[in-house]
Amino acid sequence: MFNDSLKQLSERLANREISSVELTTEFLRRIGKLNPQYNAFITVDEEKSLAQARHADQKIAAGETGPLTGIPIAQKDIFCAKGWLTTCGSKMLSNFVSPYDADVIERFNRAGAINIGKTNMDEFAMGSSNETSYFGPVRNPWDAAAVPGGSSGGSACAVAARMAPAATGTDTGGSIRQPAALCGISGIKPTYGAVSRYGMIAFASSLDQGGPMAKSAEDLALMLNVMTGFDERDSTSLQREKEDYGRDLSKPLSGLRIGLPREYFAKGMSSDVEKAIEQALDEYRRLGAETVEVSLPNSPLSIPVYYVLAPAEASSNLSRFDGVRYGYRAQAFQDLAEMYRNTRAEGFGAEVKRRILIGTYVLSHGYYDAYYIKAQKLRRLIAQDFKNAFKQCDVIMGPTTPAVAFDLGEKSSDPIQMYLSDIYTSAANLAGLPGMSIPVGFGDKMRPVGLHIIGDYFSEARMLNIAHQYQLVTDWHQRAPDL
Amino acid sequence: MQWEIVIGLEVHTQLSTQSKIFSGASTAYGALPNTQASFVDLALPGVLPVLNRGAVERAIKFGLAVNATINSPSIFARKNYFYPDLPKGYQISQYERPIVEGGSIAIQVGETEKTIRLTRAHLEEDAGKSLHEDFHGMSGIDLNRAGTPLLEIVSEPDLRSSAEAVAYAKTLHALVRWIGICDGNMQEGSFRCDANVSVRPRGQEKYGTRCEIKNLNSFRFLEKAIDFEVERQIEILEEGGSIRQETRLFDANKGETRTMRTKEDANDYRYFPDPDLLPVEIAPDWIEQLRVSLPELPQARRERYVTEYGLSGYDAAVLTSSREMADYFEAAAKQLPERVKLCANWIMGDISARLNRDGLDIGECPVGPAHVAQLINRIQDGTISGKAAKTVFESLWQGEQGQDVDAIIEAKGLKQMSDNSALEKLIDDVLAANAQQVADYRGGKEKAFNALVGQVMKAAQGKANPAQVNAMLKEKLG
Numbered sequence: 001m002f003n004d005s006l007k008q009l010s011e012r013l014a015n016r017e018i019s020s021v022e023l024t025t026e027f028l029r030r031i032g033k034l035n036p037q038y039n040a041f042i043t044v045d046e047e048k049s050l051a052q053a054r055h056a057d058q059k060i061a062a063g064e065t066g067p068l069t070g071i072p073i074a075q076k077d078i079f080c081a082k083g084w085l086t087t088c089g090s091k092m093l094s095n096f097v098s099p100y101d102a103d104v105i106e107r108f109n110r111a112g113a114i115n116i117g118k119t120n121m122d123e124f125a126m127g128s129s130n131e132t133s134y135f136g137p138v139r140n141p142w143d144a145a146a147v148p149g150g151s152s153g154g155s156a157c158a159v160a161a162r163m164a165p166a167a168t169g170t171d172t173g174g175s176i177r178q179p180a181a182l183c184g185i186s187g188i189k190p191t192y193g194a195v196s197r198y199g200m201i202a203f204a205s206s207l208d209q210g211g212p213m214a215k216s217a218e219d220l221a222l223m224l225n226v227m228t229g230f231d232e233r234d235s236t237s238l239q240r241e242k243e244d245y246g247r248d249l250s251k252p253l254s255g256l257r258i259g260l261p262r263e264y265f266a267k268g269m270s271s272d273v274e275k276a277i278e279q280a281l282d283e284y285r286r287l288g289a290e291t292v293e294v295s296l297p298n299s300p301l302s303i304p305v306y307y308v309l310a311p312a313e314a315s316s317n318l319s320r321f322d323g324v325r326y327g328y329r330a331q332a333f334q335d336l337a338e339m340y341r342n343t344r345a346e347g348f349g350a351e352v353k354r355r356i357l358i359g360t361y362v363l364s365h366g367y368y369d370a371y372y373i374k375a376q377k378l379r380r381l382i383a384q385d386f387k388n389a390f391k392q393c394d395v396i397m398g399p400t401t402p403a404v405a406f407d408l409g410e411k412s413s414d415p416i417q418m419y420l421s422d423i424y425t426s427a428a429n430l431a432g433l434p435g436m437s438i439p440v441g442f443g444d445k446m447r448p449v450g451l452h453i454i455g456d457y458f459s460e461a462r463m464l465n466i467a468h469q470y471q472l473v474t475d476w477h478q479r480a481p482d483l
Numbered sequence: 484m485q486w487e488i489v490i491g492l493e494v495h496t497q498l499s500t501q502s503k504i505f506s507g508a509s510t511a512y513g514a515l516p517n518t519q520a521s522f523v524d525l526a527l528p529g530v531l532p533v534l535n536r537g538a539v540e541r542a543i544k545f546g547l548a549v550n551a552t553i554n555s556p557s558i559f560a561r562k563n564y565f566y567p568d569l570p571k572g573y574q575i576s577q578y579e580r581p582i583v584e585g586g587s588i589a590i591q592v593g594e595t596e597k598t599i600r601l602t603r604a605h606l607e608e609d610a611g612k613s614l615h616e617d618f619h620g621m622s623g624i625d626l627n628r629a630g631t632p633l634l635e636i637v638s639e640p641d642l643r644s645s646a647e648a649v650a651y652a653k654t655l656h657a658l659v660r661w662i663g664i665c666d667g668n669m670q671e672g673s674f675r676c677d678a679n680v681s682v683r684p685r686g687q688e689k690y691g692t693r694c695e696i697k698n699l700n701s702f703r704f705l706e707k708a709i710d711f712e713v714e715r716q717i718e719i720l721e722e723g724g725s726i727r728q729e730t731r732l733f734d735a736n737k738g739e740t741r742t743m744r745t746k747e748d749a750n751d752y753r754y755f756p757d758p759d760l761l762p763v764e765i766a767p768d769w770i771e772q773l774r775v776s777l778p779e780l781p782q783a784r785r786e787r788y789v790t791e792y793g794l795s796g797y798d799a800a801v802l803t804s805s806r807e808m809a810d811y812f813e814a815a816a817k818q819l820p821e822r823v824k825l826c827a828n829w830i831m832g833d834i835s836a837r838l839n840r841d842g843l844d845i846g847e848c849p850v851g852p853a854h855v856a857q858l859i860n861r862i863q864d865g866t867i868s869g870k871a872a873k874t875v876f877e878s879l880w881q882g883e884q885g886q887d888v889d890a891i892i893e894a895k896g897l898k899q900m901s902d903n904s905a906l907e908k909l910i911d912d913v914l915a916a917n918a919q920q921v922a923d924y925r926g927g928k929e930k931a932f933n934a935l936v937g938q939v940m941k942a943a944q945g946k947a948n949p950a951q952v953n954a955m956l957k958e959k960l961g
Binding site (some may be wrong): 046079080086088093096098099100102197198199200201202204205206232234235236276313314315316319320321322324325326327336340360363364365368370 | 522525526527528529530531532533534549561563565567570571573624751753754755759760761793
């Protein structure tokens with residue numbers, strides 16, 4: 001049952017083979033068993049989850065069901081959920097109980113899904129290993145010595161360890177795709193604006209995008225159907241007609257043109273990852289796709305551009321955490337300035353402070369043009385690269401990460417090395433394009449490898465089709481660590 | 484040395500929208516602290532701003548009224564600084580591409596008209612309020628005002644005296660009320676001025692170092708603060724000192740300005756475009772729609788009063804100081820096209836004085852323009868004297884006789900003697916009784932004539948028409 005797809009679980013519920021309360025209880029039990037070791041969840045609230053499950057069972061009894069009714073979903077702790085502790089992985093919000101629901105949470109509630117718990121994450125989504133969480137690191141279910149990736153490491157771990165059938169994540173520079181790759185699950189960051197940011201605690205507003213993490217492309221489609229949609233409370237939300245992301249899943253792939261960026265395959269990729277990626281591409285060729293070489297000449301700039309723009313926005317977004325109205329406030333201070341200083345010095349972790357400092361610096365008088373404006377210009381060039389590439393291909397593929405999961409502590413003292421984990425993923429955020437990762441095998445130390453798929457704007461249904469067809473002929477996505 | 488004063492004003496006008504600029508919370512004044520602060524106003528984690536279209540509309544109306552450029556797209560920017568009453572740690576304002584750029588406003592100082600250029604007008608949100616009393620050494624924060632829409636209107640340094648600054652502020656105040664974008668309530672902070680003041684030797688092109696005086700919430704304070712500041716600066720310069728660029732606060736009790744912060748401790752606000760708000764695209768037909776909806780503007784009316792009615796520039800300016808005043812005047816003038824000047828005098832004189840006495844606006848005047856026209860008519864046709872008219876006006880004000888002018892005249896016996904024979908008899912009696920004055924007059928003493936008029940008027944108990952008495956006396960005395 002823990003390995004069931006969302007569709008299978010939904011069928012079991014519909015057949016009354018199992019009730020939502022029973023299902024929820026099973027998952028809560030598994031969380032109780034595994035979480036002490038893996039630390040995927042910051043908050044689990046059995047009472048709240050079971051109350052939702054009871055409500056879902058009533059709906060099922062009344063025949064008012066949707067595809068996710070009664071199914072437990074893990075929610076990244078970046079999404080505000082009414083009555084739930086919502087910490088964003090930070091000491092700063094370690095006491096913050098949200099008085100309202102994020103748009104994403106509302107949508108899952110309306111769909112009758114069960115919030116099975118709030119997942120661990122890098123502090124304010126800043127990190128690629130989940131080691132910056134105030135609530136301790138998450139461990140990779142495939143190898144407890146390895147990091148799960150980040151920032152949605154708790155969600156990736158929860159799905160990979162089968163503590164939840166599916167989870168939500170957010171992706172600012174790769175925070176859904178990188179942990180999905182490192183934990184051997186599927187994850188998609190849709191086109192910027194597809195998922196409302198209302199109630200999703202902001203890291204870098206112009207890059208942040210919520211998305212689902214699950215075992216398969218098929219499950220991702222069901223999750224996206226619930227998560228996406230116009231929200232007037234988010235001015236950057238896309239006003240588009242509701243679509244069924246699963247509509248094209250079964251289309252054959254013959255004639256598909258897969259673009260392979262020269263720059264992604266040139267250097268930097270470790271050989272074990274390369275081997276798994278090549279095998280996946282061979283599988284695609286067997287499915288009728290052809291591969292063409294494309295070029296993204298500005299892609300080497302995406303990390304420096306990202307590390308100017310994201311911290312710039314973050315430095316401003318995180319100003320509200322000042323100890324005045326909610327959240328952590330320092331105990332000792334003499335005056336207002338000291339209250340701010342002590343609160344923020346004690347409430348934020350090192351990585352968050354580093355980014356606030358970088359962001360403050362690049363926005364400062366005299367540096368703004370050289371950094372922020374320059375980065376914005378390069379951002380447009382990076383987006384233009386993709387536009388050109390999509391004239392030659394339907395999707396772009398490559399590795400999600402340059403290497404498999406690294407060990408805990410391995411990169412935590414070297415921020416530059418850590419930042420390079422997002423080398424392949426951050427360009428999609430800068431361009432606003434949809435990107436996904438699916439498991440395509442194992443590399444060194446039997447740690448998972450993820451295939452990165454970047455599509456054109458609004459091509460999520462096509463991307464899910466491409467992933468699903470692969471998953472029909474392979475079983476990497478069904479592999480689970482033996483826990 | 485001769486000094487020239489240079490002033491530029493920054494005016495924060497609160498736009499009259501029902502809800503805040505980026506949230507749905509009410510903007511109504513005077514509610515209990517923090518009862519009108521939504522999750523967005525409180526800057527809870529995860530909330531986002533959504534622009535209030537009504538605020539944009541009001542800004543566009545202003546831009547059109549001052550002949551400015553309406554920028555499209557217009558961009559919102561974050562102004563970053565920490566203060567407890569600024570919940571997000573940044574204020575959403577505009578930096579590059581403000582919604583309104585350029586434009587000008589004509590002001591009237593005495594009989595001189597002057598054009599003041601505007602730099603820009605941009606939309607922004609107001610901060611909350613810090614309350615430093617009653618909290619036992621702590622401060623209270625009221626976020627009701629946080630997120631209230633403001634239009635900050637910035638003038639070029641075109642003003643050359645406190646009188647000009649006040650005239651500009653008053654004209655602007657009248658304009659924003661006229662076009663219905665701001666209630667202009669200065670006590671409630673709906674219209675707040677900051678003044679940038681500097682002085683320079685007359686003839687020098689380069690501006691002197693300026694000081695900014697903050698939060699001047701009445702025209703009188705504006706004038707006093709500028710006068711004080713100008714004197715302070717001149718004194719320093721004449722003693723060989725130099726002006727330090729700084730922000731100063733006006734102390735209304737002491738009538739002086741004092742340092743608030745110097746340029747050295749000025750914030751680096753780190754403005755950058757707000758990624759939560761898309762650039763605002765303003766379609767040309769939206770602008771056209773708003774242009775059509777604008778009423779005839781004070782400047783146009785002022786010009787019309789001068790050309791059409793032959794009023795002086797000063798009178799025209801006074802009569803267009805508010806839309807209610809101008810509408811009142813025009814309603815009266817329409818009924819008395821031949822007596823427009825008299826209407827103007829009545830409104831600027833007796834009516835304004837009476838309104839002042841009761842602290843009322845002309846919009847609240849208990850005597851309507853139709854009654855005033857009727858009253859003026861009765862003076863013109865000789866039914867009552869000008870003096871009696873004041874009595875009638877007071878009766879109208881009190882609502883006597885159902886505000887029927889003729890009924891009041893009748894009831895109070897204020898009708899003038901228009902009957903020539905009765906007046907003639909009266910004059911004859913006076914002449915007979917004052918032979919000496921008659922002789923004096925005939926002997927060349929002009930003054931004696933006035934005395935005789937006075938006697939006749941007295942005998943007529945004020946009901947005689949002085950012009951008529953004059954004419955008849957002259958005739959009789961030949």
